[in-house]
Amino acid sequence: xxxxxxxxxxxxxxxxxxxxxxxxxxxxxxxxxxxxxxxxxxxxxxxxxxxxxxxxxxxxxxxxxxxxxxxxxxxxxxxxxxxxxxxxxxxxxxxxxxxxxxxxxxxxxxxxxxxxxxxxxxxxxxxxxxxxxxxxxxxxxxxxxxxxxxxxxxxxxxxxxxxxxxxxxxxxxxxxxxxxxxxxxxxxxxxxxxxxxxxxxxxxxxxxxxxxxxxxxxxxxxxxxxxxxxxxxxxxxxxxxxxxxxxxxxx
Numbered sequence: 001x002x003x004x005x006x007x008x009x010x011x012x013x014x015x016x017x018x019x020x021x022x023x024x025x026x027x028x029x030x031x032x033x034x035x036x037x038x039x040x041x042x043x044x045x046x047x048x049x050x051x052x053x054x055x056x057x058x059x060x061x062x063x064x065x066x067x068x069x070x071x072x073x074x075x076x077x078x079x080x081x082x083x084x085x086x087x088x089x090x091x092x093x094x095x096x097x098x099x100x101x102x103x104x105x106x107x108x109x110x111x112x113x114x115x116x117x118x119x120x121x122x123x124x125x126x127x128x129x130x131x132x133x134x135x136x137x138x139x140x141x142x143x144x145x146x147x148x149x150x151x152x153x154x155x156x157x158x159x160x161x162x163x164x165x166x167x168x169x170x171x172x173x174x175x176x177x178x179x180x181x182x183x184x185x186x187x188x189x190x191x192x193x194x195x196x197x198x199x200x201x202x203x204x205x206x207x208x209x210x211x212x213x214x215x216x217x218x219x220x221x222x223x224x225x226x227x228x229x230x231x232x233x234x235x236x237x238x239x240x241x242x243x244x245x246x247x248x249x250x251x
Contacts, residue, residue, distance in 0.1 A: 059089075059091035059094070059095070061089065061091065061092075062089065063088050063089055065080070065085050065086075065087065065088070065089075065092060066088075066089045066091065066092055069092050069095060069096065070095075074096075075096070076096060077093070077096050077097060077134070077160075077162065078162065080092075080096075081162060081248075087158055087160075088158070089158075090153075090154045090157035090158055093136075093157040093158070093160050094157065097130055097134060097160070099130045099132075100128050100129065100130050100134065100157070100160070101128065101129060101130065101131070101216065102126055102127070102128045102153055102156060103126065103127050103128075103212065103216065104124060104125070104126055104149060104152075105125045105126065105127050105137075105209060105212070105213070105233055105237060106124070106125040106209075106233040106234075107122065107123065107124050107125070107145065107148075107149075108122070108123050109121070109122060109123070110122070110123055110141060120143075121141055121142060121143050121148075122141065122142060122143070122144065122145045122148045123139065123140065123141045123148060124139070124140050124141075124145070124148040124149045124151075124152040125137070125138075125139055125152060125233055125234060125237060126138050126139075126140070126149065126152035126153050126155075126156045127156060127212075127213055127216055127237065128153070128156040128157055128160060128216070129213075129215075129216025129217050129218070130216075130218075131215060131216060131217070131218045132218045133162060133163045133164070133165055133177075133217070133218050134160055134161070134162060134163065134217070134218075135160065135161060135163055135213070135216055135217040135241065135244060136156040136157060136158070136159040136160030136161065136241075137156055137159055137213075137237045137238065137241050138151075138152045138153065138154065138155025138156030138157070138158065138159055139152055139155060139234060140152030140153070140154070140155060159241075161241065161244065161245050161248065162248045163217045163218060163219075163244045163247055163248065164180075164181060164247040164248045165177035165178070165179070165180070165181070165218055165219065165247075166179065166180065166181030166197075166247075167179055167181070167197065167200070168180060168181040168182045168183070168197035169197040169198055169199045169221075171198075171199040172198075172199035172200050174200060176200065177218070178200050178219075178220045178221050179197040179198055179200075179219060179220065179221045179222050180195055180196075180197050180219060180222060180244075180247055181197065181247060182197065182247075182250075183195065183196050183197065184243045184244070184246040184247055184250075185243060185246075186239045186240065186241070186242030186243035186244075186245075186246070187239055187242065188235045188236075188238035188239040188242060189228070189229070189232065189234075189235035189238075189239075190228035190229050190232075190235065191226065191227070191228040191229060191230055191232065191235040191236050191238075191239045192226065192227045192228055192239065193210070193224060193225070193226050193236070193239045193240050193243055194224065194225040194226075194243070195214075195219075195222050195223070195224055195243050195244075196222060196223040196224070196225070197221075197222060197223075198221040198222045198223050199221060200220075200221055201221065202221040202222075202223075203220070203221060204219065204220070204221070204222055204224075205222070205223045205224060206222070206224040206226075207224075207226070207230065209233060209236070210224060210226070210230075210236065210240060213237060213240055214240075217244055
């Protein structure tokens with residue numbers, strides 16, 4: 001004779017037993033059905049927003065030179081410099097030199113005292129070059145770092161100058177464009193930089209930041225001699241740009 005024992009369940013246990021769980025989720029959780037292989041999410045969760053694609057700005061020329069470039073009347077940067085036009089739009093350079101690369105050289109803070117207290121701004125120095133005879137340097141200032149870099153990029157495109165490459169070393173005497181054609185010297189502030197042509201395979205005998213600027217210009221082999229406060233990158237970059245300008249004006 002078997003005696004069956006009846007176990008009384010509390011109302012809370014009966015309520016938990018009556019709650020079904022989702023596939024792969026935890027049973028007994030009201031309002032949270034399980035998802036496949038996970039704990040599940042709440043009912044009524046909003047779907048994720050799709051990622052916004054970056055908006056490509058369409059260049060609209062505003063100057064006479066910009067309209068000539070957009071219409072195809074002028075097709076090269078050399079033609080602009082030979083005719084002596086002044087570039088006022090960065091879109092002109094971007095269209096004629098699409099392979100230009102930008103690099104942030106230096107960033108810093110600008111602090112000054114005003115009647116309202118101390119004001120702080122950011123400054124950025126950016127170089128633009130295609131490693132094939134074009135280099136530009138720009139400076140930007142703003143209360144936000146991102147805006148300062150954008151201003152410096154725009155200024156670097158507007159200040160792009162041609163660099164005449166060649167081989168002026170008596171040790172090499174080849175016809176390849178791997179160095180400067182002759183010795184050039186430039187000065188800005190207290191910084192003086194002299195660039196001497198070097199033979200092929202020498203490399204760039206220069207400091208780190210000056211070496212990066214010469215690479216952007218397309219110079220691969222050269223000696224450099226500097227004097228003055230070269231830690232001030234604004235003066236150093238302007239002195240280097242003055243050196244490379246002479247290769248085009250005197251060459």
